[in-house]
Amino acid sequence: MHIVVLVKPVPDTASSGERLRPDNRLDRAAVPAVVNANDEYALEAALKLVEAHGGEVTVLTMAPSGATDTIRKALAMGATRGVLVTDEALAGSDIRSTVLVLAAALAGLEFDLVLAGVDTSDGQGGFVGPGVAVKAELPYLSYAAKIEPKPDDRLVTVRRISPTGYDVLESPMPALIACTQALGEPRYPSLKGIMAARSKEIVTKSLADLGLEPEGVGGAVATTEVVGSEAPPARAATRVVREAPDVAAREVVAFLAERRIV
């Protein structure tokens, strides 16, 4: 099985230092980039699938050229190769551009499945997966908690988390699957994996390589724009209660009553 995993480098939320530049774009220099957490679950699922069924995992990223560092982390976890789509003209890309570019990049790759994180910690939209599926004309299965391919029948079964449990979906392959944490904890790169990743291939592709015109993508043709930002109002100071349990409980209930919650 050949699996492509969409991986996005995102600002490390643990840094709590994310900010916008004066032009309202993400300040990528302000914080270290890490592999988006939900993409790590997708990658782990892909690695387990090729361990069980044989095959290769390709990591596909659209990002500035410095993103080779996060791709290298994915390679250290066990991915076979990386593909980085990078081009000056992609700066300021919106979801529409991102979807167009990723779909065009997939057209040049061989795969049975495309896995992606269900959303990213920076955008929190969850739109790229379904968008790429539409543009690449792939069946789309989202909120996956379990993925069971039947390579001989060219079918894949996915448990999709629903508000009341889960739906079992069946799709022909190739298909695009949006992955959740319920698929299982991502592995840490081993020392051997880190060493091996150094010599693995990262192919860089420009818009021209994908047959896309620079005028059709990027900030100049973005469908949305950030026009302002401000810090949210600060929360009021914390009230600290250190009384005995029954006194503390009464204080909490009085506090909730004050705020008309109970």
Added chain:
Amino acid sequence: MAGLWVLGEVTPEGTLARISGEVATFARGLAAEAGQEVAGVVVAADPSAAAAELATYLPRVLAVSDPAAAERPWSFVAAERIAGLLEPDTQEFMFVGAGPDGRDVAGSLAALLGWGVLANAIGATWKDGGPVVEMSVFGGRLKTTSRFTGPTGIVTVRPNVVTAEPSGSTGKVEVVEAPVDELRQPAVRVIDRVVEAGTAAPIEEAKIIVAGGRGMGGSEGFKLVEELAEVLGGAVGATRAAVDAGWIPYGQQIGQTGKIVKPQLYLALGISGAIQHKVGMQTADTIVAVNRDPDAPIADFADLVVIGDLFEVGPALLAELRARSG
């Protein structure tokens, strides 16, 4: 056609999803400010009940009946049918709830139409012929305002941003038969729908959430969280540690790789408030925490924190709340 559209989502019982009443209220307010028309659209095998309910919020609702909506994952069917109704060259904006299904519809509809999409609105005003949308980003540490550069777009709206309020008059429901043409998207079949105990209403829609973390110690300890949620009429949430330990299903997880919630009350038990959890809940109206550790990060951003043993404070709180509710 209308200038503003509202997606009506349908529950498994065929009724209107709660989030859709909120989104309708949100879009109706914006339409009034803008002097624009607003209409709803419901796509389902049998959209009648949900469409009638959506019509209590909006003056006009299109009810698209399509058997494929029951046989396939709903979101792609809905997106394709809605794309067929909208007129891409006119000024039109679509408002969708920011839950799992709404996000799938928004993402596929945006790609089908080439429209822009703004995620997780917490407010909106109308300016220069389009919505200016407020969003909470970076886990609630920054509020941005964004707009569309053209006359079309899709906005997903966070749950609990407004209270759903029917308009007071009943709108007109227009029944639309789905076109007979094949759906573009390759077929995905729903072969089973499994209902698991303990996963009730979507947690992101709950007004009150009682959440437990590592400090609950085990599934036995977690019963305290469930009891408090019950007496408060709220939902049960959890940190990733509690989910990883198997005390509660992943669907109840709040935080970076789980749900993002904005309830009126977030009662956090045995939760330290690490950043990965904080980004999922820090925009709650009121945060109350019980924690043994006065230096836990949650003590810095909760409105009220009780420093103490949660297995003493929790039961005392339960007794006090039960006495109050009689």
